[in-house]
Amino acid sequence: MKITVWNENRHEQKNPRVKEVYPNGIHGAIAGFLEKSGLDVTCATLDEPDHGLTEDVLNQTDVLVWWGHIAHDEVRDEIVDKVHDRVLNGMGLIVLHSGHFSKIFKKLMGTSCNLKWREADENERLWVIDPAHPIAEGLGEYIDLDKEEMYGEHFDIPTPDELVFVSWFAGGEIFRSGCTYRRGQGKIFYFQPGHETYPTYYHQDIQQVIINAVRWAKPSPRSKPAYGNAKPLEKI
Template sequence: MIKVTVWNEFLHEKQHEEVRKVYPDGIHKAIADGIGTDGFQVKTATLDQPEHGLTDEVLAATDVLVWWGHMGHHLVDDAIVERVHARVMEGMGLIVLHSGHFSKIFKKLMGTGCDLKWREANEKERIWTVNPAHPIASGLPEYFELPHEEMYGEHFDIPAPDELVFISWFEGGEVFRSGCTFHRGQGKIFYFRPGHETFPTYYDENVRKVIRNGVRWAAPSGAAKPVRGNHKPLEEIRS
C-alpha cells in the first residue's frame, strides 16, 4: 500500500460559497476520493490543524504528499516547509497541483520564482500527452479537454523539467508545460497544472487518473539510502 497524505489549505471552501458549492467537503476530499483505495492508503491534512497536519509522525508515515495551495501560501510556517523539504530529500514523493507552483515548498525545491502568465476567463484547456511512454501517462488518451479552466501560460519560471509529460493549450492561444517531473535528493516531484478552485476539475476521471499515476510514480523506490561522507575502501588498496 502506498501511504498518501493529501494536503489542502481548506480556505477557499470556508470563505467562498462559489467554491463550497463545487467542493462541499473540501478540495482535499475530492482529490483523496479520486486517488481511491486500490493500492493506496489516503489521509488528509489542512492548514488549520496543529503543525498544519504535517507533524514529524505524519510525514514519517507518508510515502507521497499531495499539495494544493493558493491563497494561504504565506501562512505556511517556514519550519513545516523545512520539514517537508527534508522528507522529500530523504525520498518522500511530492505531487504539486495547480496554484501550488507558488507554494513555499515548491519554490524552495525549484530554486526559482515559479511565476507565469494567468487569466480567469472560463476557457477550454486541451491537455496533450507529449510523453506517452511515461508511467504517469499510462491509460491516458493522446489528449483530453477540460471545458472550463483558469489559464496558465509560458514562460513558466522553473528549471528545465527532468521529463515533460503533458503540455496544455488554452482557448485564448497560450500553451503551458502542465505536467513536469523533477528529482531532488532521493525524492521525486510531479507538478500538474489543472485544478482551479471554482471548477470541478478534480472530479474529471482523466485528471484523477493522472494524479493516481503520479502518486504511483513518485512513491519511494525502496532502494538503500546512499552513504556519503568519508568512506573506508571496499577493497584492499595496494598502491
C-alpha cells in the same frame, strides 16, 4: 503505500461557489478518488496543529499531494523544511495547480515559479507528449477541459527532468502543465489543472493522472546512500 493530501481549505470556507463545487473540500475530493483506487489516504489542512504535517504524519507518508493558493505565506518555514527534508530522503511530492507558488515547491525548484494567468472560463487541451510515461498510462492523445484557469509561459521553473503534458488554451497560450523532477531520493510531479471554482478534480482523466502520479512517485525500495569519509573497498 500511505498518501497524505494537503490543502489550505480556505477557499472552501470563504467562497460559496467553491463550497458548492467541493462540499468536502478540494482535499476531500482528491482523497475520495485516490481511496477508490485502493490507496491508503489521509488528509491534512493548514489550520490544524503543525498544518496537519506533524513529524509522525510526515514520517509515515510515502507520497504527499499539495494544493495551496491564497495562504502560501502562512505555511511555517519549519514545516516547509521538514517536508523538504522528507522529499530529499525519498518521499514523493505531487504539487497541484496554484501550488506552483507554494514555499515547498519554490524551495525545491530554486526559482520564482512565476507565470502568466487568466480566469476566463476557457477551454484547455492537455496534450500527452510522453505517452510511454507511467503518469500517462490509460490516457488518450489529450485531455479536454471545458473550463480552466489559463496558466501561460513563461513558467519560471528549471528545465523538467521529464515533460509529460503541454497545454494549449483557447486564448492562444501554451504551458508546460505536467513536469517531473528528482530531488535527492524523492520524485516530484507538478500538474497544472485544478482551479478551485471548476469541477476539474471530478474529471476521470485528471483523476487518472493524479492516481498514476502518486504510484510513480512512491519511494524506491533501496537503502539510503552513504555519505562522508569512506574506507577504501580495495587495498591502496
